[in-house]
Amino acid sequence: MSQFFQIHPENPQVRLIKQAAEVIRKGGVIVYPTDCGYSLGCHLGDKSALDRIRAIRRLDDKHNFTLVCSDLSEISTYARFDNTLYRLLKHNTPGPYTFIFNATSEVPRRLLHPKRKTIGIRVPDNNIVQALLAELGEPIMSSSLILPGETMPMTDPYDIRDTLEHALDLVIDGGYCGMEPTTVVKMDTDDIEIIRVGAGDPSPFQ
Numbered sequence: 001m002s003q004f005f006q007i008h009p010e011n012p013q014v015r016l017i018k019q020a021a022e023v024i025r026k027g028g029v030i031v032y033p034t035d036c037g038y039s040l041g042c043h044l045g046d047k048s049a050l051d052r053i054r055a056i057r058r059l060d061d062k063h064n065f066t067l068v069c070s071d072l073s074e075i076s077t078y079a080r081f082d083n084t085l086y087r088l089l090k091h092n093t094p095g096p097y098t099f100i101f102n103a104t105s106e107v108p109r110r111l112l113h114p115k116r117k118t119i120g121i122r123v124p125d126n127n128i129v130q131a132l133l134a135e136l137g138e139p140i141m142s143s144s145l146i147l148p149g150e151t152m153p154m155t156d157p158y159d160i161r162d163t164l165e166h167a168l169d170l171v172i173d174g175g176y177c178g179m180e181p182t183t184v185v186k187m188d189t190d191d192i193e194i195i196r197v198g199a200g201d202p203s204p205f206q
Contacts, residue, residue, distance in 0.1 A: 001165055001166065002161060002164070002165045002166075002167075002168040002169055002170055002171050003023070003169065003170045003171070004157075004161055004170075004171050004173065005019070005020060005170065005171070005172050005173065006173045007020075007128050007172050007173065007174050009033070009126075009127060009128060009174050009175045009177075010127060011127075012127055012128045012131040012132075014131075017128075017131045017132055017135050018135055020032070020132055020135075020170060020172060021132060021135040021136045023169050023170045024041065024042060024043050024132075024136060024140065025043060025136070027042070027043060027046050027048060027049050028042070028043075028049070028168075028169030028170060029041070029042050029049050029052045029053055029056075029167070029168050029169055030042070030168065030169060030170040030171070030172065031145060031157070031160050031164070031168060031170070031171045031172065032128065032129055032132065032140075032172045032174070033126055033128050033129065033172060033173075033174030033175070033177040034068070034122070034124040034126050034129055034177060035094070035095070035096050035124045035125040035126045035177065035178070035199070036096045036124070036177070036178055036179075036180060036181055036182045036198065036199050037144065037145065037153045037155060037177055037178055037179050037180075037181070038145045038153065038154060038155065038157070038160060038177065039068070039142045039143065039144055039145055040053045040056065040057070040142065040143045040144075040145055041068065041140040041141065041142045041143075042140070042141050043140075043141065044067070044108070044138055044139055044140070044141050045108040045110075045111075045141070046141070047110065049141075050065070050110065050141060052167065053065075053143050055167070056147075056164065056167050056168075057143060057146065057147065057148060058148040059143075061110075063143075064111075064118075064119075064120055065111050065120070065141050065142060065143055066098060066119075066120040066121065066122050066141075066142045066143065067107070067111070067119060067120070067121050067122070067139040067140075067141065067142070068121075068122045068123075068124060068129065068133070068139055068140040068141075068142045069121055069122065069123050069133070069139045070123070070130060070133040070134060070139075071093070071094075071123060072086070072089055072090060072093060072123075074133075074138075074139060075089070075093075075099075075101075075121055075123065077104065077106050078101075078103060078104055078106050078107050078119060078121065078139065079099070079101030079102065079103060079104065079119060079121055080101060080102045080103070080104055081101055081187060085187055085192075088204065088205065091204065092200070092204055092205075093123040094123040094124055094125035094126075094130070095123070095124075095125050095200055096124075096125070096180075096182050096183060096198065096199035096200040097122070097123075097182055097183050097184070097185055097200040098120050098121070098122050098182040098183070098184045098185070099120070099121050099122075099184075099185050099187055100118050100119070100120050100121075100184065100185070100186045100187060100188055100195070101118060101119060101121060101187050101188055102117060102118055102119075102188045103117055103118060103119040107119050111141065116188065118188045120184075122142070122182065126174070126177065128172060128174045144181065145160070147163070152179060153179055153181075155176065155177075155178075155179045157171055157172070157173035157174075158173075178199065180198055180199040181196065181198040181199065182196075182198045182199060182200060183196060183197055183198040183199060183200035183201070183202050184196040184198070185202075185205045192205050192206075194206065
């Protein structure tokens with residue numbers, strides 16, 4: 001049976017953020033809000049929690065998870081990029097983008113694309129997830145909340161709890177946070193490539 005926290009989207013309650021971070025640290029699987037809808041999340045490198053997310057979404061072991069980071073300095077621990085890309089990222093984070101980079105050795109191997117050794121990284125513009133990341137002091141391993149057979153993500157925290165309450169440890173209700181996916185930008189080679197146009201303006205990367 002999952003816990004259910006209503007957290008204020010502008011001024012997240014510190015007590016609830018601390019409790020949510022503790023759920024993640026103890027191996028829990030949570031649903032939390034971002035600037036592009038709700039996501040599934042767990043502790044970085046926790047294999048059993050990762051397997052639970054795979055089971056919820058019926059994903060195979062080739063599915064790429066995303067590291068949700070607090071800022072650019074945290075990104076640089078897990079991804080390789082040069083000064084030109086750094087400046088580009090600085091102007092466009094936090095925001096509704098997923099960036100695909102070559103991964104550093106800090107990224108757990110099970111998170112990497114098996115052939116390309118790349119990793120997806122997000123810096124969401126959302127006060128709740130930023131407070132959660134600050135409390136954790138490390139990224140959240142994450143996946144979008146799209147159930148098997150569906151094409152659109154789940155958007156209502158009460159529906160999420162009713163549907164998945166036995167598969168989750170915590171649902172954070174942070175209000176409505178949209179359903180348009182992120183814009184995906186591939187930055188693992190010299191040529192920047194827009195893989196998917198979503199909520200983020202693609203023009204800075206074209």
